[in-house]
Amino acid sequence: MDTESSSAVEVVRSVSVPLSRERTFELFTTRMTDFWPKEHSIGGSEIAEVVVEPGAGGRWFERGVDGGECLWGRVATWDPPRKVVLLWQIGADWQFDPHFETEVEVIFSEEQSGRTRLELRHRNLQRYGNDTERMRAVFDHPDGWTGTLARFVDIATGQ
Amino acid sequence: MAVGVLADRLPVSRPAVSQHLRVLKGAGLVVESVAGTRRLYRVNQSGLQVVRDYFDRFWETALDNFAILAAAEAGPPANPDKE
Numbered sequence: 001m002d003t004e005s006s007s008a009v010e011v012v013r014s015v016s017v018p019l020s021r022e023r024t025f026e027l028f029t030t031r032m033t034d035f036w037p038k039e040h041s042i043g044g045s046e047i048a049e050v051v052v053e054p055g056a057g058g059r060w061f062e063r064g065v066d067g068g069e070c071l072w073g074r075v076a077t078w079d080p081p082r083k084v085v086l087l088w089q090i091g092a093d094w095q096f097d098p099h100f101e102t103e104v105e106v107i108f109s110e111e112q113s114g115r116t117r118l119e120l121r122h123r124n125l126q127r128y129g130n131d132t133e134r135m136r137a138v139f140d141h142p143d144g145w146t147g148t149l150a151r152f153v154d155i156a157t158g159q
Numbered sequence: 160m161a162v163g164v165l166a167d168r169l170p171v172s173r174p175a176v177s178q179h180l181r182v183l184k185g186a187g188l189v190v191e192s193v194a195g196t197r198r199l200y201r202v203n204q205s206g207l208q209v210v211r212d213y214f215d216r217f218w219e220t221a222l223d224n225f226a227i228l229a230a231a232e233a234g235p236p237a238n239p240d241k242e
Contacts, residue, residue: 009207011215015222017229027229035224040217092210120222122214129207 009125016117021108024116025081028106029054042094043070052086054078060086071096076103083107092128102127161197 017024032050041047045064053059058075073096077085086104091097103123111117162180166173180200183189189200 009211011211011218013215013218013222015226017226018233019229023232024229027232028225031228035221035228037217037220037224118222118225120218122218125210125214126207128210 008123010121010123011125012119012121014117014119016111016115018115020114021081021110021116024118025084025108028108028118029080029084041070042072042090042096043068052084060088073101077105081108088122100127160200162200163197165200 019027029052032052033047036047036050038047041062041064043062043064045066045068047062048065048067049063051059051061051063052075054075056075056078058078059071060073060075061069061071063069071089073087073089075084076087077083084106086106088102088104089096089098089100091100102125103121105121105123107119109117109119162173162177165180166176169176171179180189180191184191184200192199192201
């Protein structure tokens with residue numbers, strides 16, 4: 001089954017802020033804790049900190065109030081103050097999956113009077129519905145598959 | 160993916176696989192198509208609209224928060240007492 005020829009799914013959002021490109025890039029990458037919607041945590045405890053390690057290959061993770069770290073993905077492109085690309089590697093089961101990648105591309109462009117426009121594209125969301133690795137994991141893993149089937153059978157039979 | 164392929168990979172019988180697929184189909188999680196004498200199943204793509212909507216709302220909230228943070232960092236706008 002061809003997984004990528006099906007149309008790419010992405011979301012695009014942008015915002016204009018009264019800061020220079022340099023300050024906007026810095027704020028976005030170093031202060032994620034301060035603007036991240038707090039309920040969006042995949043760790044075992046409340047988010048204490050959201051960290052983007054600067055530079056390509058850096059980790060993107062949350063640190064919980066209990067000190068535990070939970071990996072979200074990695075930095076794919078680090079090009080301050082123009083662009084940063086983060087790999088969001090959280091699967092549909094809300095677990096980090098090193099074989100699963102969606103892409104969050106953020107472009108910072110100058111506007112008039114010292115403002116900066118931040119444009120964010122979260123790409124390849126179609127992989128949530130058509131990820132062969134994940135499907136294989138489900139089909140190849142007896143517990144995963146039969147567990148899933150068992151739940152649906154329970155539902156279907158009204159138990 | 161065909162029923163036979165799934166049955167070969169799973170520790171359950173082919174009729175059991177067919178029965179399970181009917182349940183998944185009923186729940187809207189897989190879509191069935193017919194190729195010759197075979198029935199093929201694939202993951203239902205319409206679930207992607209839910210994923211897309213989720214991330215759209217998520218980033219809207221995150222960037223709204225970011226704009227508030229950036230405005231605070233920029234300091235108060237055009238203060239008439241200064242300059």
